Amino acid sequence: MNLSVDFLGVNMKNPITTASGTFGSGMEFNEYTDISKLGAVTTKGVAVEPWEGNCVPRVCETPSGMLNAIGLQNPGADVFIKRDLEFLKQFDTNIIVNICGHSEEEYLACIDKMNDTDADIFEINISCPNVKSGGIAFGTDPKMVEHITNIIKQRSKKPIIMKLSPNVTDIKVMAKAAEAGGADAISLINTITGMKIDIHKRSFALANKTGGLSGPAIRPVAVRMVYEASSAVSIPVLGMGGIRTAEDAIEMMMAGATMVAVGTANFNNPIVTSEIIDGIKRFMEEQGISDIKDIIGIV
Amino acid sequence: MSTNVNRKPILFGKVVSQREISEDIYDLTLDISGYADLIQTIQPGQFASLYTDDSSMLLPRPISICDISKDEGLIRFVYRKVGGGTGLFSNLKPGDSLKMIAPLGNGYEVLDKINLKDKNCLAIGGGIGIPPMLLLSKVLSQAEANVTAVLGYRTDDLFLSEDFKPYAELLISTDDGKAGVKGTVIDAITASGVKADMIFACGPMPMLRGVKVYAEKESIEAYVSLEEHMACGIGACLGCICKTVEVDSHSHVKNARICKDGPVFNAKDIEI
Numbered sequence: 001m002n003l004s005v006d007f008l009g010v011n012m013k014n015p016i017t018t019a020s021g022t023f024g025s026g027m028e029f030n031e032y033t034d035i036s037k038l039g040a041v042t043t044k045g046v047a048v049e050p051w052e053g054n055c056v057p058r059v060c061e062t063p064s065g066m067l068n069a070i071g072l073q074n075p076g077a078d079v080f081i082k083r084d085l086e087f088l089k090q091f092d093t094n095i096i097v098n099i100c101g102h103s104e105e106e107y108l109a110c111i112d113k114m115n116d117t118d119a120d121i122f123e124i125n126i127s128c129p130n131v132k133s134g135g136i137a138f139g140t141d142p143k144m145v146e147h148i149t150n151i152i153k154q155r156s157k158k159p160i161i162m163k164l165s166p167n168v169t170d171i172k173v174m175a176k177a178a179e180a181g182g183a184d185a186i187s188l189i190n191t192i193t194g195m196k197i198d199i200h201k202r203s204f205a206l207a208n209k210t211g212g213l214s215g216p217a218i219r220p221v222a223v224r225m226v227y228e229a230s231s232a233v234s235i236p237v238l239g240m241g242g243i244r245t246a247e248d249a250i251e252m253m254m255a256g257a258t259m260v261a262v263g264t265a266n267f268n269n270p271i272v273t274s275e276i277i278d279g280i281k282r283f284m285e286e287q288g289i290s291d292i293k294d295i296i297g298i299v
Numbered sequence: 300m301s302t303n304v305n306r307k308p309i310l311f312g313k314v315v316s317q318r319e320i321s322e323d324i325y326d327l328t329l330d331i332s333g334y335a336d337l338i339q340t341i342q343p344g345q346f347a348s349l350y351t352d353d354s355s356m357l358l359p360r361p362i363s364i365c366d367i368s369k370d371e372g373l374i375r376f377v378y379r380k381v382g383g384g385t386g387l388f389s390n391l392k393p394g395d396s397l398k399m400i401a402p403l404g405n406g407y408e409v410l411d412k413i414n415l416k417d418k419n420c421l422a423i424g425g426g427i428g429i430p431p432m433l434l435l436s437k438v439l440s441q442a443e444a445n446v447t448a449v450l451g452y453r454t455d456d457l458f459l460s461e462d463f464k465p466y467a468e469l470l471i472s473t474d475d476g477k478a479g480v481k482g483t484v485i486d487a488i489t490a491s492g493v494k495a496d497m498i499f500a501c502g503p504m505p506m507l508r509g510v511k512v513y514a515e516k517e518s519i520e521a522y523v524s525l526e527e528h529m530a531c532g533i534g535a536c537l538g539c540i541c542k543t544v545e546v547d548s549h550s551h552v553k554n555a556r557i558c559k560d561g562p563v564f565n566a567k568d569i570e571i
Contacts, residue, residue, distance in 0.1 A: 024535035028559070031307050031533070032400070044537075052552045059530045059538035061384075064355045066530060073537050075551040215357050267530045268350065268357040270400065271309065 001284050002291040003277075005039070007236060007259050008159035008184045010094050010120045012039035014277050015253065015292060019214075019240045019263025020045055020098035020123060020163070021070065025084035026091070032270035037277055040094035042261060043084060045125050047100050048109040050076035055207035060196050065215030065242070066264060067194050069208035072100050072128055077113040089118045096161070100125040104148060108155050115157040122158050123238075124149075127165030127190035128212075139165040139190075142177035149181025159184040161238055166192050166218075166225055175229035187238035187261070188229055189222045215264040216242040223255045230256025230297055244272065246279025256297040307400065310334055314395045315373060321458035323380040324427070325389050326365075329397060332372025337402070341367050343435035344406030344501070344524050344563040347376070348532035350398040351387045360384045361529050361558065363501065364402065365430035365459075366437070374401070377430035377459060403532055404562050407435055407499055407522055415442035421495040422467060423484050423510055425451035425502025431524060433462055435499055440466035447493050451484040451506060485509045495519050504571060511566040521566040527557045534559025542570040 003014040017040040018026070025043045026035040035041055053073025060067050074080065088095050097119040101107035107124065114122065126139035126148060138144050149162050162178040164171065166189035178186050191212025196205035222241025230237040239257025243249050244265040252260045265272045280292065289295060312329030320326045331338060341364060348359035366375040380389045391397060420439050424432035429450050439446045448467035450460055455477035463469055471479025472487035480487040484506060488495075495517075500510045501524035514521035527539035540554040541564070547555050555561060555569070 022531075022536060024537075028531070028533045028535040032309070033306070044535075050550075050552045052554065053537065053540070056540060057528045058540070059358075059528050059536070061356060061358045064357065066357060068530065068536070068538065070537050073540070073550065073552065073554060075549070079551050216354075264357060264530075267359070267532075267536065269309075270531075270533065 001281065001289075002293070003280065003284075005258055005293055007238075008121055008161075010040075010159070012094060012259060014039045014280070015259045016249065016273055016277050016280075017042045017096060017238070017259055017261045018266065018273065019261040020125065021068075022263040022266050025088055027084075027087055029266065029270055033274045036092040037274050038093045039259065040096050040120070041088060041091075042096040042123060043080075043088070043098055044074060045072050045098040045100040045128070046074045046077055046080045046110065047072065047102075048077050048106050048113060050074065050079070057206055058208070060205040060211070062194070062196055062213065062215075063217060065213055065217035066267070067196055067206060067211030067213055068191070069206045069211035071208065072125075074100075077110050081113065081117055085117050085119065094120045096121045096123050098123045098125055098163070100128060104151060107148065107152055111152060111155050119158060121161060122156055123161040123163050123187055124152055125163050125190075127163050136165050136167060139174070140168050142173050145174055145177040146181040149178050149183045153182035161185040161187045163190055164188040164229070165190050166221060166241075171225045171229050172232035175233045179233040179235050183235060185236045185238060186229060186233065187240065189218070189225050189241040192218055192221065214242070216244050218242045219248060223251060226252060226257050227255040227299070243276070244268070246276045246283055249276055249280060250283055250295065253292070253295050254298050258296055308334060308337070310337075310399050310401060312374065312397045312399060314391045314393050314397065316393060317389075317391055319389070320377070321456050324377065324458050325380060326375070326377050327388065327391065328373055328375045330372055331374050335372060338367060338369055338372055338374070341374075341402045342406035342408065343410065343438050344431055345402035345404050346562060347374070347399045347401030348403060348529075349376075349388060351384045352398075353383070353387060356384050358530055359400070359532050360388070361403070361532055363431035363524070364434060366434050379427045400532065404558055405560065407563050409522060410438060410442070415439060415444040418444045418496045419494055420444045420446050421449055421488065421493070421498045422446055423449040423451075423498060423500040423502065423506075425484060425506040426453070428500070428502030428506070428524070429459055431501050432499070433459065436463055436466040447495070449484045449487055451487070451502065452478065454478070483509055485513050488513070498522070500524065508571055511571060514566055522563050523566050523569075523571070524562045525557050525564065525569075525571070526562065529558050532558050544568055544570060
């Protein structure tokens with residue numbers, strides 16, 4: 001039975017990674033589950049300089065999901081390289097570094113810092129709904145998606161994944177724009193912009209007013225968008241959005257994802273990634289699937 | 300590296316007893332005797348993340364540890380029913396199982412670092428911040444400190460106050476003046492004239508701010524326990540942060556993680 005997939009020239013022992021921002025750099029979750037078991041760890045977004053993030057409350061629960069507006073708090077590239085990458089490279093897993101920026105210059109400066117590290121792949125966050133500049137501002141205009149993809153691709157020494165926002169009218173247009181800009185892959189979906197109001201306080205549940213909705217509540221939207229995007233482009237897709245079980249991951253692969261990221265479910269169960277990998281093996285045994293690659297985009 | 304780590308367990312506690320001790324305040328004791336080594340490590344001020352069995356409620360509920368029995372393998376939570384998740388916990392019956400990770404965060408670690416004998420300690424709790432002061436008072440008392448528990452309530456329903464009596468002198472304040480001193484916990488301290496060498500506190504933010512101001516004015520070392528909405532509970536998601544005075548070693552942006560670096564902080568290190 002073969003669980004491994006080739007993703008952008010990197011051999012992944014299985015198709016499971018973590019969704020950026022839900023897993024830190026694996027340090028805390030490794031206290032509960034062996035992060036070496038993962039195909040790859042996708043890190044929390046890192047920028048060239050430290051970012052403070054938003055005020056609290058930054059998170060709240062919603063039915064079968066949650067809203068977050070962390071605001072991409074991160075310690076900056078230098079600390080990240082010394083601490084987080086040094087930690088991660090001890091493990092037998094691949095490293096996908098998620099990169100964020102407020103401007104083209106900041107993205108490129110961060111790429112420059114990460115180019116000669118042990119990162120295997122870069123995931124470029126052009127879809128964070130919780131920061132005022134950069135993030136989603138880049139990810140909802142196809143011309144901008146193509147442009148930023150193009151300049152990052154030219155500068156990057158590693159394969160790049162462009163992480164797309166679901167907060168658009170037609171995801172196919174964005175997927176094609178990333179492909180046209182030279183993206184090696186796309187990942188989707190980032191969170192869906194949402195809002196919760198505390199009716200007793202007559203105020204917003206999050207300090208940022210709006211936040212990104214994640215969790216099983218968004219999974220059908222993610223499956224639809226992964227299907228549409230993967231049908232529109234020839235580059236591989238990293239699918240995510242509400243994955244909680246092995247069955248969810250398999251569904252996402254059948255929709256067209258080569259790899260699948262697990263995000264919010266980590267908060268519900270710190271060993272969920274390991275359980276999903278075991279569950280995929282069981283499903284393959286039951287269904288007589290000898291190679292996981294055979295189910296990618298099978299619908 | 301990857302295989303030789305002693306991993307932390309996901310615990311399944313078995314409900315021993317549960318009762319409503321005040322309106323919407325529940326007293327839940329669970330048997331976790333199967334995790335004997337882990338129980339030995341629990342410190343006052345630490346908390347547990349409790350998971351519901353309803354798959355539509357994803358996030359664990361952070362609940363402070365009220366008491367433990369190391370000999371019997373018991374852990375006790377006194378919590379307020381505030382919504383759907385704690386509502387489910389309030390329905391638990393003896394024999395039911397509850398999934399959790401514990402202990403989490405840094406408690407009142409200072410207790411391990413100093414000689415507490417004959418130190419005058421104030422254990423200040425307000426509202427649902429009262430329960431963790433019980434284990435703290437017990438540990439302080441065992442270390443032969445002189446403990447005064449200062450408990451702030453809304454009214455004269457003084458839940459849990461009897462439990463403190465073996466370990467502490469009691470000072471009570473109530474919002475409506477129906478018991479103890481009318482006013483805040485600081486009013487009760489001032490009225491009593493009690494002198495302290497150290498302060499430990501848990502409660503609503505206005506109370507903690509008052510404690511910080513009082514401690515600074517009186518030049519008393521104070522440790523406060525903070526509360527915030529959490530997601531992961533283990534320090535990965537950065538959902539719960541508190542502004543710090545100095546740049547901290549983790550965030551590098553003066554944002555300490557309440558779940559991991561706290562919930563207990565030296566009051567002088569944080570901006571509240």
